[in-house]
Amino acid sequence: MSTRVPARAERLLRWSLSPLDRPAILGDLEEEHTALRRTAGSAAADRWYWRQVLRSIAPNLWRRLRADPRREARFHSGLRAIAMGVLFLVPSLFVTSRRVPATVPIEWILCTIFGLCQVIVALVYRRVEAPSRQRRMLSWWSAGILSFWLIAGSWQLIPAGWLSVIVFGWLLALAMWPVWPRLPADLGADFRVQPKDGSGLGSAAWWLELPAESLGLSGLVLSRDWGVTASAHAARLPQVTIDRTFPPSARVRVRAAVNLSGRGERASVELLDCQGKQVWQAPAPLIVGKLVEVPASLDQLADRDPADHFGLIDEALPLATLEPGSYRLRVTVANDIFQSSHSDEVITIAPGQRP
Amino acid sequence: MKRPDALGEFEQAVLVAVAHLDDEAYGVTIRREIETRTGRTIAVGALYTAIDRLEAKGFVTSSMSDPTPVRGGRSKRHVRLSPAGRNALRQSREFLSRMWNGLRLEPTRRRV
Numbered sequence: 001m002s003t004r005v006p007a008r009a010e011r012l013l014r015w016s017l018s019p020l021d022r023p024a025i026l027g028d029l030e031e032e033h034t035a036l037r038r039t040a041g042s043a044a045a046d047r048w049y050w051r052q053v054l055r056s057i058a059p060n061l062w063r064r065l066r067a068d069p070r071r072e073a074r075f076h077s078g079l080r081a082i083a084m085g086v087l088f089l090v091p092s093l094f095v096t097s098r099r100v101p102a103t104v105p106i107e108w109i110l111c112t113i114f115g116l117c118q119v120i121v122a123l124v125y126r127r128v129e130a131p132s133r134q135r136r137m138l139s140w141w142s143a144g145i146l147s148f149w150l151i152a153g154s155w156q157l158i159p160a161g162w163l164s165v166i167v168f169g170w171l172l173a174l175a176m177w178p179v180w181p182r183l184p185a186d187l188g189a190d191f192r193v194q195p196k197d198g199s200g201l202g203s204a205a206w207w208l209e210l211p212a213e214s215l216g217l218s219g220l221v222l223s224r225d226w227g228v229t230a231s232a233h234a235a236r237l238p239q240v241t242i243d244r245t246f247p248p249s250a251r252v253r254v255r256a257a258v259n260l261s262g263r264g265e266r267a268s269v270e271l272l273d274c275q276g277k278q279v280w281q282a283p284a285p286l287i288v289g290k291l292v293e294v295p296a297s298l299d300q301l302a303d304r305d306p307a308d309h310f311g312l313i314d315e316a317l318p319l320a321t322l323e324p325g326s327y328r329l330r331v332t333v334a335n336d337i338f339q340s341s342h343s344d345e346v347i348t349i350a351p352g353q354r355p
Numbered sequence: 356m357k358r359p360d361a362l363g364e365f366e367q368a369v370l371v372a373v374a375h376l377d378d379e380a381y382g383v384t385i386r387r388e389i390e391t392r393t394g395r396t397i398a399v400g401a402l403y404t405a406i407d408r409l410e411a412k413g414f415v416t417s418s419m420s421d422p423t424p425v426r427g428g429r430s431k432r433h434v435r436l437s438p439a440g441r442n443a444l445r446q447s448r449e450f451l452s453r454m455w456n457g458l459r460l461e462p463t464r465r466r467v
Contacts, residue, residue, distance in 0.1 A: 016400075023419065025399055027429030028382035056400025063404055 005033045006046050009053045016060040018067045020309075025056075061123050071122050078118025085111030215265065215333055217342040218257040224250060244345070247352035248320045256331050256342065258286060258311045263335040269315045271327040272343075279327065280318060286311035317347070324351040362414075362447050368393065369405045370444050373415060373436050381420075381431040406434055414440030 010026065017025055029052055037045040065071050224243070246252055254269055271280040288311050313331060330343035362370065372388040373380040385406075386397050409415045420431040436444075 021403060023429040024382055024432035025403060027426035027431060028386075028399055030429070031383050031426045032386075052399055055398035059398070059400035059404045063400075063407060 005030055005049050009046075009050050013053045013056065013060070016057045016064070018060075018064040020067065021060070021063070025060075029053075065123060074118055075122035078115045078120075078122060081111050081115030081118060083115075085109075085115060214259055214261040215335060215338050215340050216259040217331060217333055217340055220329060220331060220342055220345045221255045222345070222347070223253050223255060245348040245350050246319055247350050248322075248324070249352065250319055252317045252319060252347075254313070254315055254317060254329060254331065254345075256313045258313060258333050260286070260288070260309055260311050261335055261338075263337065265311065265333055265335050267311075267313050267331065267333045269313065269317075270330045270332070271317070271322065271347075272330060273325065273327060276328075279322060282315060284313045284315040284331070287314055288312075319349050322349055324349050362443055363405075365401070366405050366409055366414075367444070367447055369402065369409060370414060370436065370440055373434050374441070374444065378433075378435075380434045380436075385434065403432075406432075409440065412439075412443075413437060414443050 010029075013029070014022060014026065029049060033045050033049050036048055040048075065075055222244070224246070258265065258267065265286055267284040267286050269282055269284045270278055273279050313333075317329075326346055326348045328343055329345040329347055330341055332339060332341040334340075368389050369385060372385045372392075375388055376384050382399060382402060386399065386402055389395065389397050389402075406415065406417065410417055414437055415434050416437050417432050417434045420433055
């Protein structure tokens with residue numbers, strides 16, 4: 001006899017919930033499922049669980065949409081795109097005396113598909129960065145096709161048509177730019193988080209394994225400011241370093257992600273010498289709302305929402321003030337009840353010129 | 356036009372259940388309370404939507420408890436009635452009782 005809730009139903013429910021709602025709702029259903037299993041049997045409890053999940057999907061998705069302004073913006077832009085599609089369709093329905101140009105249905109299909117995709121993405125997917133390239137490409141192509149239809153007017157005038165695409169396509173694309181659905185603003189790549197398996201899309205600036213348990217800490221990442229800011233390629237230089245030996249003049253920061261419990265966490269960073277004696281400690285402010293996850297799989301997307309639920313520790317290490325030698329780095333996070341720490345990083349300060 | 360702080364039927368049921376349960380009010384108990392008293396089956400998603408709405412209106416406050424093993428190590432969301440919620444419930448009952456005052460709805464009899 002199964003002692004767990006139906007796995008597929010739980011997965012579906014977990015996916016439909018916003019991260020804030022997950023502990024309470026999953027816990028409620030598990031508690032009731034356990035009670036029902038004792039009184040009515042496993043099959044009845046499983047059926048009840050499935051019914052609850054299926055009946056709750058719509059309100060859950062709606063609440064998840066309303067809880068996230070970027071998701072909501074995407075939803076509304078999808079609706080706008082569908083409305084644009086209808087606008088394209090209406091003339092083609094009324095112009096019955098003329099041959100309906102093939103481009104009108106194409107425009108309608110483009111808008112409707114784009115709008116539906118936006119709505120589905122907003123409801124189903126978790127928020128991701130949306131590059132404005134999609135918008136540019138859609139704008140350019142649809143404007144090109146529209147101008148082809150307007151100026152060439154017929155498929156026989158191929159050279160004139162293509163000329164119009166080249167000359168007027170860009171002008172129309174510019175004119176249409178404001179009316180195309182707006183995607184969420186680029187969030188920047190400063191603080192990007194990717195699960196450690198590395199199967200995500202795009203290039204991540206750092207890889208921080210997100211801790212699943214409350215108040216959990218990710219591994220520590222050391223990043224180094226190389227000081228080549230004058231170079232045009234400065235932004236492309238990798239900040240994350242695998243070096244653990246630094247000259248005293250190096251500017252090194254330690255970074256880690258913390259799973260926030262919402263109980264007023266405090267974080268601190270310490271350096272301990274080889275006897276375990278504390279030589280330096282600093283309270284580290286927890287930066288919230290800056291982590292952006294690169295999606296890897298639907299499960300990971302459903303389980304994590306780093307911007308809201310993970311804090312970032314980002315603290316500079318005072319290498320110049322310490323004697324050369326090896327030090328253990330320890331990051332500690334505590335709230336009123338629990339405390340967790342991570343201390344498996346050893347760094348060495350090499351003898352050298354001090355700034 | 357509907358007032359922004361007006362109580363819907365289901366919201367009212369949730370508020371009354373929270374008032375009955377006092378410190379014991381969280382998802383499971385609220386759902387059971389409503390189901391026992393009304394005989395209606397409540398979807399957990401709908402219940403939390405109503406709680407969110409009530410919290411946005413300032414009628415209830417909620418807080419997460421510590422994780423418990425019986426719930427797979429998950430927290431409960433405890434709900435408490437706020438003074439504004441208590442007032443809203445009282446006003447709602449007075450409003451309805453004023454409307455019902457003097458009205459007796461007998462079951463209609465079919466003439467033969």
